[in-house]
Amino acid sequence: MNEVLLSNEVIVYLLSEALLYLLLFLAFMITPMLIKRWNFDAFTSEQFTLEKRSYLVMTIIWFALILKILLLPYFVYTIDRLSDIVPGAMCAAGIIKANSYGNPLLTLKITIIFLGALWMTLNRLDLQAKEYPYTQQKLWFFISIFVLLSVEFGLDILYFTHIETTNPVTCCSVIFGQTAGMNDLPFGLDIHKLLILFYLLYALIVCMTFMEVAIGVFLSSTLFLYIAYYSVVYFYGTYIYELPTHKCPFCMLQSDYYFVGYFVWGLLSVGIFFSVNYAFGKSIFAKEFLLSKKLSLFLLTLFILLCSLYVAIYYLKNGVLL
Amino acid sequence: MITIENINKIYNEKTDNPFHALKNINLKIAKGESVILSGVSGSGKSTLLAIIASLDKPSSGKVIVDKELVSKLPDLHASAYRAKSIGFIFQHFNLLESLSVTENVIAPLIPSGLSMREIEDRANQSMQTAGISHKATQTIRELSGGEKQRCAIARALVTDPKLIICDEPTANLDRDNSLKFIEILTRLNELGKTIIVATHDPLFDSLPFDSRVVKMEDGVIVG
Numbered sequence: 001m002n003e004v005l006l007s008n009e010v011i012v013y014l015l016s017e018a019l020l021y022l023l024l025f026l027a028f029m030i031t032p033m034l035i036k037r038w039n040f041d042a043f044t045s046e047q048f049t050l051e052k053r054s055y056l057v058m059t060i061i062w063f064a065l066i067l068k069i070l071l072l073p074y075f076v077y078t079i080d081r082l083s084d085i086v087p088g089a090m091c092a093a094g095i096i097k098a099n100s101y102g103n104p105l106l107t108l109k110i111t112i113i114f115l116g117a118l119w120m121t122l123n124r125l126d127l128q129a130k131e132y133p134y135t136q137q138k139l140w141f142f143i144s145i146f147v148l149l150s151v152e153f154g155l156d157i158l159y160f161t162h163i164e165t166t167n168p169v170t171c172c173s174v175i176f177g178q179t180a181g182m183n184d185l186p187f188g189l190d191i192h193k194l195l196i197l198f199y200l201l202y203a204l205i206v207c208m209t210f211m212e213v214a215i216g217v218f219l220s221s222t223l224f225l226y227i228a229y230y231s232v233v234y235f236y237g238t239y240i241y242e243l244p245t246h247k248c249p250f251c252m253l254q255s256d257y258y259f260v261g262y263f264v265w266g267l268l269s270v271g272i273f274f275s276v277n278y279a280f281g282k283s284i285f286a287k288e289f290l291l292s293k294k295l296s297l298f299l300l301t302l303f304i305l306l307c308s309l310y311v312a313i314y315y316l317k318n319g320v321l322l
Numbered sequence: 323m324i325t326i327e328n329i330n331k332i333y334n335e336k337t338d339n340p341f342h343a344l345k346n347i348n349l350k351i352a353k354g355e356s357v358i359l360s361g362v363s364g365s366g367k368s369t370l371l372a373i374i375a376s377l378d379k380p381s382s383g384k385v386i387v388d389k390e391l392v393s394k395l396p397d398l399h400a401s402a403y404r405a406k407s408i409g410f411i412f413q414h415f416n417l418l419e420s421l422s423v424t425e426n427v428i429a430p431l432i433p434s435g436l437s438m439r440e441i442e443d444r445a446n447q448s449m450q451t452a453g454i455s456h457k458a459t460q461t462i463r464e465l466s467g468g469e470k471q472r473c474a475i476a477r478a479l480v481t482d483p484k485l486i487i488c489d490e491p492t493a494n495l496d497r498d499n500s501l502k503f504i505e506i507l508t509r510l511n512e513l514g515k516t517i518i519v520a521t522h523d524p525l526f527d528s529l530p531f532d533s534r535v536v537k538m539e540d541g542v543i544v545g
Contacts, residue, residue, distance in 0.1 A: 043393070051394070
């Protein structure tokens with residue numbers, strides 16, 4: 001058997017994913033019946049049964065999605081640990097590129113987490129109202145997410161069963177380093193323009209949030225996520241590693257760097273989620289998600305401060321920039 | 323105030339042994355009215371009370387309380403409805419034994435956001451109405467059965483609910499205490515509260531205030 005599949009982390013990860021998929025599959029099996037027969041205005045025995053069943057299904061989905069969110073950092077941790085047994089890999093960057101399934105899988109996982117979190121918001125709105133106004137919508141939304149979850153589960157299996165421990169993979173310095181060339185930055189930007197855009201977009205999110213322009217918040221947040229990723233990998237990361245040639249989104253997740261990567265990527269993704277959630281609530285449901293608004297601003301500000309702090313500390317300690 | 327339409331409650335509905343606890347119940351209760359649900363154990367009185375109080379959902383049918391469709395309230399709203407609109411008095415009192423009378427009485431007001439001063443004022447007022455002020459500082463385990471029931475009444479009144487629901491309130495009381503309980507009910511009736519009592523105590527057959535006796539048998543209203 002493939003050595004990768006005997007790794008403790010992979011066993012735990014795949015088992016957890018399988019159990020969650022099973023739970024979500026059970027919920028999925030009941031969903032079409034709920035959609036077809038749901039009629040809140042009816043006072044029949046069937047409708048009361050559907051309301052109880054719907055509550056059970058929503059609880060299962062909610063529970064499984066929460067665990068899926070927690071499983072994402074564990075997935076990253078798992079592939080990071082595999083760098084010990086896959087030749088050539090120094091961190092998760094090499095492992096994720098060990099076969100063609102890795103990158104689509106990671107992208108899909110992040111997409112599912114975002115959609116899942118939006119589903120939870122919709123679910124909360126539905127349960128807070130007295131007439132379950134969004135039950136049909138959230139069930140359809142769940143079906144769409146379940147299709148992605150099925151693809152993700154298939155990719156999970158394909159990815160872990162196709163990691164070879166005999167073929168060397170490329171390490172992060174090859175993937176993100178100087179050999180990869182500087183034209184990796186988006187829109188043909190150089191690093192200075194990238195940083196200007198990084199801070200400007202943050203300022204734009206703050207302004208749009210205070211001006212309560214939902215579409216502006218959504219667009220600036222999405223673009224900020226994209227730009228922030230490159231800014232961290234190609235600029236702030238080098239200050240975390242204190243090495244100008246070390247450009248990797250994964251090494252900072254290791255104990256050598258005090259697991260700071262989990263904070264950096266966590267603050268960015270959760271901050272962006274709350275920002276998108278705020279825009280989503282404001283534009284689609286005309287609801288003021290005050291907590292999302294406050295949390296998005298707080299987390300993104302913390303992210304900016306954390307990134308900037310590494311540069312400032314390096315400068316204060318060494319009197320130069322990298 | 324309360325409209326009950328075609329309420330059915332079936333326990334173990336999709337099993338080989340279903341139990342039809344309520345069968346097509348229809349009932350209207352006006353604001354300020356006192357209704358005595360009488361009948362032997364198992365006749366469906368407590369189930370009907372639980373459905374009116376949104377503690378349980380019916381298998382089919384409607385319950386409307388003050389224009390609010392309570393039979394379909396989601397859990398979150400059902401809790402708020404109970405906290406705001408209903409005072410419960412139970413057969414076994416359901417008090418917190420290690421706390422004092424005052425602490426038990428103020429408990430329902432803690433999440434209300436009222437100031438402690440206002441909470442204390444309200445607690446004193448409801449303890450006075452229930453005739454338990456003189457035991458305010460004593461713990462529940464130091465009280466007699468009748469005193470515990472009066473403490474439960476004070477707790478039920480402290481939120482100033484429109485509806486008082488009593489489930490077999492005198493089942494654990496002797497005759498004297500049962501009569502005292504009825505005295506307090508009379509006062510509540512004078513205050514304009516809507517009262518629903520589920521009981522098989524014959525003392526409730528002739529109350530000193532206007533009341534309607536609704537007889538139940540095998541989940542059906544028979545009179």
